[in-house]
Amino acid sequence: MLSTLRALWQADGTFPSGSFAFSxxxxxxxxxRQGMQPAEFAQLVDAIIRHRWATFDRIALLRSFRAGPDLTAIAAIDREVEASTLFGALRRGSRRNGVSFLAAHARLGNELAASLRDAVRRGECLGHIAVMQGGVWSAVGLDEQLAQLTSGYAAASGLITAAIRLGAIGVLQGQVILRDCLPLIERFVAEPVAADAALESFLPFLDVASARHEQADLRLFAN
Structure with missing residues (x-):
């Protein structure tokens, strides 16, 4: 039960990971997409879970999780994530979230987090959030299944929270969408992931939106 409680702790939106600054x-x-309706937003969240989290973030997380304390292996996965993320805003957001995540865990006494934080400072790692989560959660005591569930829940709840702050949906509408994401996350977590699984992501609409967001004069979120 302790590992389950630790997973809940890591999925908690109050954990100081820095994700509040990113949409x-x-x-x-x-x-x-001006005037996006809740049903359209729900479809977008579904697409992000299917075509970004499940096939990219989850794979990076699992490969890092399996690397354990091997900083060289984690750094290689980190570089692959960097090379596979097309737009600068998404790369920077991922790295900043990862660095904040490492800083919080290092201050809580996690030795691997402190080592990864120092590796980022030396330029040996880049600090992408999914990669850092995989490494640190292996040291926290989560198993592969709990690490994936925690990652998927955090991704979905982060999207919902950002949409609520942007005024795109209401709180209860967000909870309906989040509830409906849970079986989808569970289904992906049940699928085995090979040791040499490739990172894949195909969300052209979101990529175009991220590129436009970089040039916006007024922004609530960093990405």
Whole structure:
């Protein structure tokens, strides 16, 4: 039960990971699609879970989780995530979230987090959030299934929170969308992931929105 409680702790939106400053590309998407309805937003969240989190973030997380304390292996995964993320705003957001996540865990006494934080400072790692989560959560005591569930829940709840702050949906509408994401996350977590699984992501609408967001004069979120 302790590992389950630790997973709940890590999925808690109050954990100081720095994610409050990032909309995961949603601010640009909502600006691009004026008057987005809750049903359309629910479809967008579904697409992000299917075509970004499940096939990219989850794979990076699992590969890092399996690397354990091997900083060289984690750094290689980190570079692959960097090279596979097309737009600068998404790369920077991922790295900043990862650095904040490491800083919080290092201050809580997690030795691997402190080592990864120092590796980022030396330029040996970049600090992408999914990669850092995989490494640190392996040291926190989560198993692979709990790490994936925590990651998926955090991704979905982060999207919902950002949309609420942007005024795109109401709180109860957000809870309906989040509730409906849970079986989808569970289904992906049940699928095995090969050791050499490739990172894949295809969300052209969100990529275009992120590129436009970088040039916006007024922004609530950093990405």
């Amino acid at each position: 995961y590309g949603l601010e640009g998407a909502i600006a691009l």
